Amino acid sequence: xxxxxxxxxxxxxxxxxxxxxxxxxxxxxxxxxxxxxxxxxxxxxxxxxxxxxxxxxxxxxxxxxxxxxxxxxxxxxxxxxxxxxxxxxxxxxxxxxxxxxxxxxxxxxxxxxxxxxxxxxxxxxxxxxxxxxxxxxxxxxxxxxxxxxxxxxxxxxxxxxxxxxxxxxxxxxxxxxxxxxxxxxxxxxxxxxxxxxxxxxxxxxxxxxxxxxxxxxxxxxxxxxxxxxxxxxxxxxxxxxxxxxxxxxxxxxxxxxxxxxxxxxxxxxxxxxxxxxxxxxxxxxxxxxxxxxxxxxxxxxxxxxxxxxxxxxxxxxxxxxxxxxxxxxxxxxxxxxxxxxxxxxxxxxxxxxxxxxxxxxxxxxxxxxxxxxxxxxxxxxxxxxxxxxxxxxxxxxxxxxxxxxxxxxxxxxxxxxxxxxxxxxxxxxxxxxxxxxxxxxxxxxxxxxxxxxxxxxxxxxxxxxxxxxxxxxxxxxxxxxxxxxxxxxxxxxxxxxxxxxxxxxxxxxxxxxxxxxxxxxxxxxxxxxxxxxxxxxxxxxxxxxx
Ligand SMILES: Cc1cc2nc3c(=O)[nH]c(=O)nc-3n(C[C@H](O)[C@H](O)[C@H](O)COP(=O)(O)OP(=O)(O)OC[C@H]3O[C@@H](n4cnc5c(N)ncnc54)[C@H](O)[C@@H]3O)c2cc1C
Ligand SMILES: NC(=O)c1ccc[n+]([C@@H]2O[C@H](COP(=O)([O-])OP(=O)(O)OC[C@H]3O[C@@H](n4cnc5c(N)ncnc54)[C@H](O)[C@@H]3O)[C@@H](O)[C@H]2O)c1
Numbered sequence: 001x002x003x004x005x006x007x008x009x010x011x012x013x014x015x016x017x018x019x020x021x022x023x024x025x026x027x028x029x030x031x032x033x034x035x036x037x038x039x040x041x042x043x044x045x046x047x048x049x050x051x052x053x054x055x056x057x058x059x060x061x062x063x064x065x066x067x068x069x070x071x072x073x074x075x076x077x078x079x080x081x082x083x084x085x086x087x088x089x090x091x092x093x094x095x096x097x098x099x100x101x102x103x104x105x106x107x108x109x110x111x112x113x114x115x116x117x118x119x120x121x122x123x124x125x126x127x128x129x130x131x132x133x134x135x136x137x138x139x140x141x142x143x144x145x146x147x148x149x150x151x152x153x154x155x156x157x158x159x160x161x162x163x164x165x166x167x168x169x170x171x172x173x174x175x176x177x178x179x180x181x182x183x184x185x186x187x188x189x190x191x192x193x194x195x196x197x198x199x200x201x202x203x204x205x206x207x208x209x210x211x212x213x214x215x216x217x218x219x220x221x222x223x224x225x226x227x228x229x230x231x232x233x234x235x236x237x238x239x240x241x242x243x244x245x246x247x248x249x250x251x252x253x254x255x256x257x258x259x260x261x262x263x264x265x266x267x268x269x270x271x272x273x274x275x276x277x278x279x280x281x282x283x284x285x286x287x288x289x290x291x292x293x294x295x296x297x298x299x300x301x302x303x304x305x306x307x308x309x310x311x312x313x314x315x316x317x318x319x320x321x322x323x324x325x326x327x328x329x330x331x332x333x334x335x336x337x338x339x340x341x342x343x344x345x346x347x348x349x350x351x352x353x354x355x356x357x358x359x360x361x362x363x364x365x366x367x368x369x370x371x372x373x374x375x376x377x378x379x380x381x382x383x384x385x386x387x388x389x390x391x392x393x394x395x396x397x398x399x400x401x402x403x404x405x406x407x408x409x410x411x412x413x414x415x416x417x418x419x420x421x422x423x424x425x426x427x428x429x430x431x432x433x434x435x436x437x438x439x440x441x442x443x444x445x446x447x448x449x450x451x452x453x454x455x456x457x458x459x460x461x462x463x464x465x466x467x468x469x470x471x472x473x474x475x476x477x478x479x480x481x482x483x484x485x486x487x488x489x490x491x492x493x494x495x496x497x498x499x500x501x502x503x504x505x506x507x508x509x510x511x512x513x514x515x516x517x518x519x520x521x522x523x524x525x526x527x528x529x530x531x532x533x534x535x536x537x538x539x540x541x542x543x544x545x546x
Contacts, residue, residue: 086224090116092417093208093223095200095362098126099403100394101229102184103410109191111418116221117193118200118210124188127231127395128403129180131251136274138173139166140434143281147436151473163283167257201363202226205389209363225389227413228377229406230358232395234351235374244329246348250275253350260284260347264336266324267353268295270433273307275350277436280314287344289336290320291353296433300445300480300494307435307496310476314436357396374398381425383413391417405429430508432501437477440504443492443511449482457485459517459541463497466536467528474498479533481507481517485545488516499530506531517541 084091092108094101097119108115121130128134146164188195196219198210203220211218234249236242242249248256250271263279265272268290276288288311295304295311295318311318325337327349336344357375364371367387371377376398383391393413394406408426415423433439449456463469463477477497483490493507510519520538525531 084113084224088206088222088224090114090221090223091225092116092414093118093200093221093226094229095119095208095226096126096229096231096358096394096396097121097124097184097188097195098128098229098231098394098406100231100396100406100410100413101126101227102187103407104227104229104391104393104414105193105410106187106191107411107414108418109193111414111420113418115193116223117188117195118208119195119197120199122197123181124184124195125177125181126229127233127251128406129177129184131254133403134177134180135170135173135254136250136271136278137434138176139169140274140278140436142169142172143278144436147281148473163259163261165257165259166253166282169282170254173254196221199361201361202366203363205367205387225417226391227383227410227417228359228362228385228390228392228396229394229410230362230396231406232355232357232375232401235354235356236351237353239324240327240349240351241329242351244334246329246334247327248348248350250350250352256348262287262346264289264334264344264346264349266336266349266351267291268318269352269354270296271352272350273311273433273435275352276311276316277314277434280311280316281436286316287336287346288316288318289322289324289338290318291323293320295320296439298445299431299439300441300492301447302478302480303439303441303494303496306476306478307439310437355395355401357398359396382416382423383409383425384416400429402429402432404432430501430504432504434501437496437498438500439496440500441492441494442504442508443490444482445492445494446482449491454491455485456482456491457541457544458482459537459539459544461533461536461540463530463533466530466533468530468532469497471528472498479503479537481520481534481537481541483517483541488518488542488545490515490517497530503530503533506534 091113092115094105094108094115094117097117101117101119102124105115105117119126123130146169196210198212198218201209201211203209206222206224208221208223208226209218210221234251236249240247242252253275262285264287265276265279266289268288272288273295276286279286295308297304308318319342322342323339325339327337328335333345333347334349336346336349338344357371357377359371359375359377367390369377369385369387369390377385377392377396379385379392379397383393383397385392391413393409395401397409405426412423412425428442430442431440446456446458459481461479463474469477474497477500478495480494481490482492482494490507490511493504493511495503517538520534521542523535525535
């Protein structure tokens with residue numbers, strides 16, 4: 001009779017596994033499912049058939065017939081690259097390899113679909129990686145570093161102040177773009193997603209024409225379903241001659257190769273404000289022409305005011321409620337005439353007044369679709385267009401026109417396409433504006449809560465009082481938490497200051513988890529940190545409640 005000793009329970013489990021494995025091998029099922037079976041079946045010490053069995057480890061012999069098969073249930077690889085049951089070459093085609101297209105393609109591939117991505121550029125990444133988010137943020141970072149360097153007395157003594165050519169600071173941005181393209185190219189490769197380069201247009205609901213360029217002619221492919229993720233491009237009114245070397249939009253500005261002293265930025269949306277920060281940081285004088293009566297009027301009013309104040313401090317001349325009448329271009333300058341009668345002379349103009357969806361070249365008539373006047377497509381809650389097998393996501397559907405949301409929308413569109421039951425359309429998106437300093441927010445503004453007659457209260461933390469902010473030399477900045485004065489539910493968070501776009505995510509997570517303001521008071525924050533602003537703001541707000 002065997003004796004029970006330390007580890008007996010383990011030996012029982014192993015013994016049980018052994019016997020189950022033998023049975024499993026006979027019917028060809030996989031070892032891993034056996035292991036999970038073992039965990040579910042507790043072994044009783046009094047089981048007499050096991051008591052006589054000695055403990056021994058599971059020995060693997062390459063000479064026996066045990067083989068771990070790929071179709072064990074752990075992976076769907078075996079199903080990948082097999083078409084669904086239909087007559088077309090591909091289960092799905094994704095038109096556009098920006099964030100929306102990439103996310104859609106990844107989700108489709110992971111769901112076992114045969115997918116092809118078509119993009120007009122010779123590299124993946126979309127406008128986001130080539131001319132939008134990535135180069136502008138990398139450029140901003142270089143300018144931010146330059147500003148800090150100039151401000152720091154350790155480095156700035158004896159430093160000649162000169163205007164830095166945009167092209168010079170763009171060197172770093174180009175490197176980041178290249179790295180991003182490499183990273184995203186690998187994603188497609190690793191997931192065995194075919195990528196074709198050329199301009200796509202629809203022949204009909206199941207056929208795509210691809211113009212290959214470079215005299216290579218064209219090809220046609222057939223597909224069961226499609227996702228349109230063609231993104232957007234700067235809106236170019238006929239009023240301006242964009243071929244002139246002093247007239248730029250946000251794509252063309254990345255090619256500017258001369259130094260200017262003054263620049264007009266027409267359009268004070270997100271792009272206009274971000275570039276106003278970049279150009280003043282480079283030492284240029286900026287005239288920022290705003291069609292509205294305040295900057296980024298959808299933001300918290302105090303934050304919009306703080307941005308205007310800081311812009312003025314840094315030499316941006318903000319001109320509100322103005323509209324273009326005409327632009328004259330000369331070899332050595334441009335002159336902007338405004339409807340108010342003003343005229344502004346400058347070295348160049350950056351037009352940043354909105355974007356249009358890239359739908360013209362898609363031959364939408366071929367599939368019975370029509371875009372709106374801004375080239376955007378209408379979709380339902382599942383990202384399906386009015387044509388049953390055609391979906392759309394990203395900038396081409398309009399709101400919110402952000403890379404962050406485009407990625408989620410693309411993934412969700414594909415999830416709905418493959419019938420995922422838990423897919424949810426994108427609804428709450430944080431704002432992240434990379435001016436210097438940054439702005440970020442989530443939830444409602446004071447104006448919205450006042451209009452809705454919600455009894456809210458405000459908690460504030462000014463960065464200049466935080467130890468971490470003082471250490472890193474942060475001069476301006478504020479975190480505002482708006483909360484319901486009775487339930488303490490967090491209703492909105494608004495942040496102005498460097499790292500705002502990171503700081504906001506702490507609040508976003510807390511809101512999403514359903515915690516109220518007390519979370520920030522009952523949680524110990526690292527010290528010194530910028531995150532500590534949440535505790536300071538929460539206490540400040542609670543002190544107002546009576
Ligand atoms: C200057 C600037 C800064 C920005 N900064 C930010 C930021 O900081 N944060 C943020 O979240 N968002 C930012 N955005 C917005 C962000 O870039 C867009 O929301 C994002 O690129 C949209 O992604 P998308 O997948 O819809 O399309 P896109 O990135 O526009 O990609 C679409 C792709 O489709 C291709 N395509 C178009 N038509 C065809 C066709 N007929 N056939 C084949 N291919 C075609 C294009 O070549 C392109 O590669 C910024 C935008 C700009 C312009
Ligand atoms: N940090 C960021 O998140 C970030 C940075 C830059 C750009 N973006 C995205 O890029 C988009 C474009 O930014 P923007 O600053 O150029 O413009 P915007 O969308 O903020 O609009 C600026 C102005 O142009 C008008 N407009 C927009 N599209 C138009 C069109 N097709 N025809 C005529 N007028 C039009 C608008 O009504 C507005 O008055 C934004 O929607 C923004 O989401 C985001």
